[in-house]
Amino acid sequence: xxxxxxxxxxxxxxxxxxxxxxxxxxxxxxxxxxxxxxxxxxxxxxxxxxxxxxxxxxxxxxxxxxxxxxxxxxxxxxxxxxxxxxxxxxxxxxxxxxxxxxxxxxxxxxxxxxxxxxxxxxxxxxxxxxxxxxxxxxxxxxxxxxxxxxxxxxxxxxxxxxxxxxxxxxxxxxxxxxxxxxxxxxxxxxxxxxxxxxxxxxxxxxxxxxxxxxxxxxxxxxxxxxxxxxxxxxxxxxxxxxxxxxxxxxxxxxxxxxxxxxxxxxxxxxxxxxxxxxxxxxxxxxxxxxxxxxxxxxxxxxxxxxxxxxxxxxxxxxxxxxxxxxxxxxxxxxxxxxxxxxxx
Amino acid sequence: xxxxxxxxxxxxxxxxxxxxxxxxxxxxxxxxxxxxxxxxxxxxxxxxxxxxxxxxxxxxxxxxxxxxxxxxxxxxxxxxxxxxxxxxxxxxxxxxxxxxxxxxxxxxxxxxxxxxxxxxxxxxxxxxxxxxxxxxxxxxxxxxxxxxxxxxxxxxxxxxxxxxxxxxxxxxxxxxxxxxxxxxxxxxxxxxxxxxxxxxxxxxxxxxxxxxxxxxxxxxxxxxxxxxxxxxxxxxxxxxxxxxxxxxxxxxxxxxxxxxxxxxxxxxxxxxxxxxxxxxxxxxxxxxxxxxxxxxxxxxxxxxxxxxxxxxxxxxxxxxxxxxxxxxxxxxxxxxxxxxxxxxxxxxxxxxxxxxxxxxxxxxxxxxxxxxxxxxxxxxxxxxxxxxxxxxxxxxxxxxxxxxxxxxxxxxxxxxxxxxxxxxxxxxxxxxxxxxxxxxxxxxxxxxxxxxxxxxxxxxxxxxxxxxxxxxxxxxxxxxxxxxxxxxxxxxxxxxxxxxxxxxxxxxxxxxxxxxxxxxxxxxxxxxxxxxxxxxxxxxxxxxxxxxxxxxxxxxxxxxxxxxxxxxxxxxxxxxxxxxxxxxxxxxxxxxxxxxxx
Numbered sequence: 001x002x003x004x005x006x007x008x009x010x011x012x013x014x015x016x017x018x019x020x021x022x023x024x025x026x027x028x029x030x031x032x033x034x035x036x037x038x039x040x041x042x043x044x045x046x047x048x049x050x051x052x053x054x055x056x057x058x059x060x061x062x063x064x065x066x067x068x069x070x071x072x073x074x075x076x077x078x079x080x081x082x083x084x085x086x087x088x089x090x091x092x093x094x095x096x097x098x099x100x101x102x103x104x105x106x107x108x109x110x111x112x113x114x115x116x117x118x119x120x121x122x123x124x125x126x127x128x129x130x131x132x133x134x135x136x137x138x139x140x141x142x143x144x145x146x147x148x149x150x151x152x153x154x155x156x157x158x159x160x161x162x163x164x165x166x167x168x169x170x171x172x173x174x175x176x177x178x179x180x181x182x183x184x185x186x187x188x189x190x191x192x193x194x195x196x197x198x199x200x201x202x203x204x205x206x207x208x209x210x211x212x213x214x215x216x217x218x219x220x221x222x223x224x225x226x227x228x229x230x231x232x233x234x235x236x237x238x239x240x241x242x243x244x245x246x247x248x249x250x251x252x253x254x255x256x257x258x259x260x261x262x263x264x265x266x267x268x269x270x271x272x273x274x275x276x277x278x279x280x281x282x283x284x285x286x287x288x289x290x291x292x293x294x295x296x297x298x299x300x301x302x303x304x305x306x307x308x309x310x311x312x313x314x315x316x317x318x319x320x321x322x323x324x325x326x327x328x329x330x331x332x333x334x335x336x337x338x339x340x341x342x343x344x
Numbered sequence: 345x346x347x348x349x350x351x352x353x354x355x356x357x358x359x360x361x362x363x364x365x366x367x368x369x370x371x372x373x374x375x376x377x378x379x380x381x382x383x384x385x386x387x388x389x390x391x392x393x394x395x396x397x398x399x400x401x402x403x404x405x406x407x408x409x410x411x412x413x414x415x416x417x418x419x420x421x422x423x424x425x426x427x428x429x430x431x432x433x434x435x436x437x438x439x440x441x442x443x444x445x446x447x448x449x450x451x452x453x454x455x456x457x458x459x460x461x462x463x464x465x466x467x468x469x470x471x472x473x474x475x476x477x478x479x480x481x482x483x484x485x486x487x488x489x490x491x492x493x494x495x496x497x498x499x500x501x502x503x504x505x506x507x508x509x510x511x512x513x514x515x516x517x518x519x520x521x522x523x524x525x526x527x528x529x530x531x532x533x534x535x536x537x538x539x540x541x542x543x544x545x546x547x548x549x550x551x552x553x554x555x556x557x558x559x560x561x562x563x564x565x566x567x568x569x570x571x572x573x574x575x576x577x578x579x580x581x582x583x584x585x586x587x588x589x590x591x592x593x594x595x596x597x598x599x600x601x602x603x604x605x606x607x608x609x610x611x612x613x614x615x616x617x618x619x620x621x622x623x624x625x626x627x628x629x630x631x632x633x634x635x636x637x638x639x640x641x642x643x644x645x646x647x648x649x650x651x652x653x654x655x656x657x658x659x660x661x662x663x664x665x666x667x668x669x670x671x672x673x674x675x676x677x678x679x680x681x682x683x684x685x686x687x688x689x690x691x692x693x694x695x696x697x698x699x700x701x702x703x704x705x706x707x708x709x710x711x712x713x714x715x716x717x718x719x720x721x722x723x724x725x726x727x728x729x730x731x732x733x734x735x736x737x738x739x740x741x742x743x744x745x746x747x748x749x750x751x752x753x754x755x756x757x758x759x760x761x762x763x764x765x766x767x768x769x770x771x772x773x774x775x776x777x778x779x780x781x782x783x784x785x786x787x788x789x790x791x792x793x794x795x796x797x798x799x800x801x802x803x804x805x806x807x808x809x810x811x812x813x814x815x816x817x818x819x820x821x822x823x824x825x826x827x828x829x830x831x832x833x834x835x836x837x838x839x840x841x842x843x844x845x846x847x848x849x850x851x852x853x854x855x856x857x858x859x860x861x862x863x864x865x866x867x868x869x870x871x872x873x874x875x876x877x878x879x880x881x882x883x884x885x886x887x888x889x890x891x892x893x894x895x896x897x898x899x900x901x902x903x904x905x906x907x908x909x910x911x912x913x914x915x916x917x918x919x920x921x922x923x924x925x926x927x928x929x930x931x932x933x934x935x936x937x938x939x940x941x942x
Contacts (some may be wrong), residue, residue, distance in 0.1 A: 157896040185891040186556040236900040314925035318869045343914045
């Protein structure tokens with residue numbers, strides 16, 4: 001057994017009795033589909049024997065299209081994975097090569113079909129917009145093609161350029177021309193309109209579900225401060241007021257588990273009420289349902305809403321937020337401004 | 345008394361007054377070169393940095409003259425700026441003579457003249473001294489000619505020196521002994537002493553600098569300040585050496601200090617007369633005036649949490665500056681602050697700088713204002729220096745603003761440019777003199793408000809540094825005054841309101857709008873910035889909104905980083921002021937308040 005998987009299993013054992021029932025498992029971050037079906041199966045079996053789970057357990061895996069053969073899809077399905085999220089990114093080969101992806105548009109389509117054939121009834125697709133040279137028209141082509149598979153879930157991410165990546169360096173040097181703020185805003189708003197017309201629910205900044213039951217049960221935990229346990233290098237965990245994270249280097253992660261016989265924690269933080277309050281707000285304002293006003297003010301003893309009444313009135317007037325009988329919600333335009341809304 | 349000489353050095357700014365004083369102190373043996381700090385009399389950092397004396401100081405120089413006798417030469421330093429001309433006049437009233445210092449390269453300047461006139465008013469012996477003869481550009485003949493033609497003094501009575509190189513200093517001391525008359529007065533008469541300065545010592549309270557005209561003063565005596573009849577018991581008297589030099593008594597003709605348990609500097613008034621409570625003199629020495637502020641502005645802490653600290657700093661500051669006055673003020677936009685009065689813009693600059701430097705405070709100043717006079721339809725009239733108190737326009741029957749007579753001197757080639765500047769600043773009734781070939785003395789009557797901003801800076805840059813400026817107040821004149829408000833998304837930003845002459849309201853308003861546009865970051869909605877007089881909008885700009893800023897992904901591993909980023913942004917935003925729904929950074933206020941032009 002590879003050292004990494006055995007470390008992962010050791011780490012599970014370290015947390016054996018410290019959590020109650022789990023209702024989701026998410027295999028993701030990095031490229032878990034590089035592991036073959038057998039290894040995924042070992043990991044899942046180890047989880048089942050280390051922790052307790054609910055009956056309606058959601059098990060998601062993130063895959064690269066080129067890794068998802070019919071055979072591997074069947075193996076995953078057979079291991080109990082019931083939700084598959086495929087990193088399609090685009091159905092345009094030029095855009096895919098710009099993004100440095102190793103799969104083609106054809107392979108993307110094949111991967112979706114393999115998932116369906118293998119029996120997945122909950123398929124999610126990741127798409128990217130805001131690519132150099134991309135127009136609204138070419139983006140809608142990708143979007144239409146994706147819709148033709150009636151995926152249960154869609155994530156539409158605006159391309160984020162990290163300054164330290166090759167793309168980032170090219171961007172800083174000015175050798176590539178990226179869509180401007182107005183166009184990005186159009187991408188965002190028009191995608192939302194188009195997908196909602198097609199019956200999808202725009203339930204978070206970048207996430208759409210064909211019906212509310214297809215929303216990512218797992219990801220919603222991040223946005224509503226539910227506890228979660230992260231295993232493996234770089235994984236983050238959260239419980240109560242505490243957040244902690246593992247070493248990001250795989251080697252350090254493995255040695256630390258072997259030598260210390262302790263969880264390979266690189267850092268942790270104990271959130272103050274003020275920090276919890278800020279997080280609850282900026283995470284909540286990213287979701288369509290927004291923030292439950294009563295719960296929020298009770299939990300954080302916050303006269304925030306009284307304090308900012310002039311600004312809130314203005315934002316309501318401008319159609320950026322709305323107040324329903326219970327919640328403060330971002331409108332579609334408000335979702336595009338969620339970062340600014342977080343610090344009002 | 346025969347062997348006492350009381351004198352001042354008067355000069356245009358930068359003509360080398362402090363350096364000369366330093367050399368005289370060295371020659372008198374009070375300080376050796378090792379312990380010598382340049383410009384000993386200028387004790388404040390700001391004074392040393394700006395090279396100007398802000399407060400008067402005095403020092404007694406023991407000097408053995410060529411006639412073999414020992415003399416006490418009392419040097420009374422004077423502030424070198426128009427803002428402090430009253431203090432200068434009180435220092436001069438304590439002297440029998442002055443050294444009129446003239447830069448050998450620059451020649452006579454506006455303040456040289458103004459100072460000379462003041463010295464003449466006090467019937468002082470004037471010894472012209474040409475300084476900086478070591479400069480390559482020094483032109484002693486030219487200056488001699490100016491002394492004769494422009495000052496009307498005998499050029500052959502003048503001395504030359506290089507204070508920097510220490511040349512000619514002894515000749516100056518000799519001339520002081522020979523030419524300046526000894527003080528007159530009688531130690532047997534009732535006490536009368538003139539206060540020409542006061543400063544605060546944290547251990548001893550107020551130290552009063554004074555010149556004894558008649559009588560004698562000693563410890564344990566009870567003295568009376570004639571303007572407010574307050575009495576104090578004298579604790580200590582003495583002379584000024586490099587530090588205080590305690591004496592049994594001070595007698596007629598002498599200059600020295602008095603410590604008498606006086607709590608703050610504002611308890612004494614420069615120009616007031618000290619007498620003995622038992623045997624008072626008949627009448628006070630002439631010339632006493634209350635120093636009146638002419639420029640007003642509000643001071644606010646940048647962080648509203650610093651209000652208490654600012655209040656404490658101001659209280660401490662006024663211990664040592666009786667001409668600075670303040671009272672509570674508040675602004676919707678900037679919170680709690682203080683309305684302050686200053687002798688002039690330099691004084692304002694100095695106060696601001698000292699508060700920031702010595703008390704480590706970050707402060708913001710509102711637009712400086714002069715004191716306007718409004719007469720209402722019901723016949724009442726009021727002086728108003730705060731835009732917040734601008735009267736209801738419909739009730740005003742007459743509005744007036746203070747005017748000054750400006751005196752400027754500069755080489756003739758700049759005449760056109762300077763005339764243009766003065767006319768732009770609403771100058772009128774000009775008068776041109778040619779005191780010497782190639783030199784112009786230009787007089788203009790101008791509103792004080794139009795010179796308090798940056799007139800002097802402009803004049804200096806137009807004349808490439810050769811222009812000098814001095815002014816006197818000449819009273820109030822009728823003027824069409826309006827209240828200019830700045831609105832952000834319809835909300836008035838009270839700290840940016842100004843009382844202005846109607847003719848310049850529009851350019852002022854436009855400038856303020858443009859500055860705000862540059863400084864206010866884009867927000868989630870459009871921001872309209874307007875300048876208005878009453879209900880009438882006279883200038884407008886808009887800031888377009890940004891529409892998208894959201895991070896695409898925010899999952900388990902992203903939250904901490906994202907929160908830290910937001911915490912930082914939130915902190916930055918806390919330093920902004922909310923006006924209605926708009927956040928305005930401090931820099932925007934500073935940019936508008938620092939307005940130049942018009």
